[in-house]
Every structure is written in C-alpha cells, then in structure tokens.
Amino acid sequence: METDYINQFKAQSPAAIIHSMFSDKKQLKVALSLKNGLYIEGFVVDITKEEYQTFVCMRTEEQEVLFFDLQEVSVLRIKHPKKMAVSLSKGSISRPLGEDPISTLQLKRWILEQEPLLEATIKLSFEKLVLQEANTRLNCKDVITSLLKAKQRIVEDEMGLVAWKEIKTIAITNTETLQVSKEGSVLKIGVVITKVLPKELENLFIEKIEKVL
Template sequence: MEIDYINQFKAQSPAAIIQSMFSEKKQLKIALSLKNGLYVEGFIVDITKEEYQTFVCMRTEEQEVLFFDLQEVSVLRIKHPKKIAVSLSKGSISRPLGEEPISTLQLKRWIVEQESLLDATINLSLEKSVLQEANARLNSKDVITSLLKAKQLIIEDEMGLAAWKEIKTVAITNTEKLQVNKEGNVLKVGIEITKALPKELEHLFVEKIEEIL
C-alpha cells in the first residue's frame, strides 16, 4: 500500500527534522505553524546558533524572507515526505524512494566488473533473504563504490599502495554495526546492509582500514 512507507516514520521534534534537512541540503518546501499562530510555507535558507537560541532564515515562493527562532515552531508539515523518507524513518527506510532497482544477477555482474578496479576478489556473503530486498542490493552496490573510493585515497602514497597490495579478497557481510578487520590477505567488512548507510562511508572506511593495514 502507498502508506506503508509512512508507517516506518519515527516521531521526531520539528526542530530536529528542520536541522537535518538543512544539513543534508534538502531544498524541500515545508509549512510551519509558529507558537504565535503564524502559518508560513517556504524553503530553509540558513540556520545558525547563537548561545542558547537557534535562528532560521526562510524564503517563501514569493521571495519574501522570514527570520524566526527555531524553538517557536509548534507544527511542521511536510507535503512530499517521500523525498526525505530516509531521514523521517531514521534509517528504517534505507534509501530514497523511487530509485531504479537492480536484480541480483545484475549486481553480481557489476561486482565482477569492479574486482579489477579494487585489485581484489569481492565476496558478497549475504543471505538470500537479504538479497531479495531491492534496497539491500542497491546498498551493496554503494558499499563497494565507497570501498573503491577509499582504496583510491589509501593508495595515494607508496606506503598505502604497498599496504593495499596485501589485500587479495574483500568479504562483505551483514552486521548490526560497522566492522572492518583483516585476516591474512582478506579484508573483512561488516555493515548493516538493510538500513541507511553511514554518511561519507568512504572516509569511515579509510579511517578503519588504515588502522589495520
């Protein structure tokens, strides 16, 4: 049903949602009711904190500019929640809705193509039930893409290149928390593949991989 995704949303304060939208640069039209009874619609331009208060700059479609204290917001209305479903569900919805899915076979073919770029065999060790989820397949692709980016950052100098050459296999499993360790020439990566992936994942990989190489 169309409302199934809404049932995964989590209760949050209007202030937290607005700040999240601003930090993620989501230009989404919202409607606000302030405690003084004022009702406004528009787009967040800027948010700044001064001592114990947080102030918002907001523009309307008529290009009017409003300034108010974030704590004065009593009700936040989001007219197109699908566009920020990941944030509103706190990661229970793992990806933006409406993305083009890939099949398990397409994912496996794509993985084979990436092995030469990673200079290692990729073992995606996920249960069939996990791979049956379209978002998990897309997340798997993003994890490998982040590993490729991390590799490029690691091998920028000779020491990093020499250390990476020790890795012959990358094994990816589904775990509740991000785990990265090395056994022999196998780099083991555990990540919760069915939830929203961490932001700037490639930098997290660089940090954790460089600790164990």
C-alpha cells in the same frame, strides 16, 4: 500500498527535522504553524544558534524572507515526505524512495566488473532474504563504490600500494556496526547493509582500513 512507507516514520520534534533538512542541504518546501497562530510555507535558508535560542531564516516562493525562533514552531508539515523518507524514518528506510532498482543478477555482474579495479575477489556473505530487498542491493553497490574510492586514495603512495597488494579477497557481511578487520589476505568489511549507510563512508573506510593494513 503507496503510503505504506509512512508507517516506518518515527516521531521527532519539528526542530530536529528542520535541523536535519538544513544539514542535509535539502531544499524542500515545508509548511509551519507558529505558536502565535501564523502559518507560513517556504524553504529553509539558514539556521543559527545564539545563546539559548535558535533562529531560522526562510524564503517563500514569492521571495519574501522570514525570520523566527525555532522554538516557536508548533506544527511542521512535510509536503513531499517521500523525498525525506530516510531521515523521517531515522534510517529504517535505508535509501531515498523512487531510485531505479537493480536485480541480484545485475548486482553480481556489476561486482565482477569491479574486482579488477579493487584487485581482489569480492564475496557478499549475506543470507538470501537480505539480498531480496531492492534497497539492500543498492546499498551493496554503494559500499563497493566507497571501497573503490577508498582504495584509490590508499594506494596513492608506495607504502599504501604495497600494503594493498596483500589483499586478495574482500568479504562483506551484515553487522550491527561498521567493522573492518584483516585475516591473512582477506579484508573483512562489516556494515549495516539493511539500513541507511553512514555518511562519509569513503573516509571511514580509509581510516579503518589503514589501521589494519
């Protein structure tokens, strides 16, 4: 059903969701009910903490500006939950809904095109059932894209270039935490491929790969 994704949402405080929206820079219209009975709709502009209170600045579609204490929010209404599916599910939904899918064959073709850029063979060590999920295939593409960006930064100097030339194969597996190790000429990447990928994945790869090269 069209609304089945909502069953994966997790209970959270209105304050936590508003903080998440602001940190992710999501300009989505929300509706709030305050403890004094006031009902407002608009977009979060800013959040700031002063001692034990957290204040919110919101704007309405009529360009009015509202200021209130975050703890005064009693009910938060999300008008477009699909656009926040990742954060509202706390990562159980791994990607924004509505993205263009990629088939397993398309993913394999795309991976072959990336191997010359990485100067290594890419091996996906996943069970067939894992790759049957459309979001997992898109996550695989994002992981490899982040690896490409990390590699480009690692080889900017001569020392990094020499170290990277030792890598002949990159093996990507599904693990519970982000892991990077090196065995001979194989760079092993472990990532939670079925859930939302870590933020700043490129920088995390650089940090972890440079430790094992």
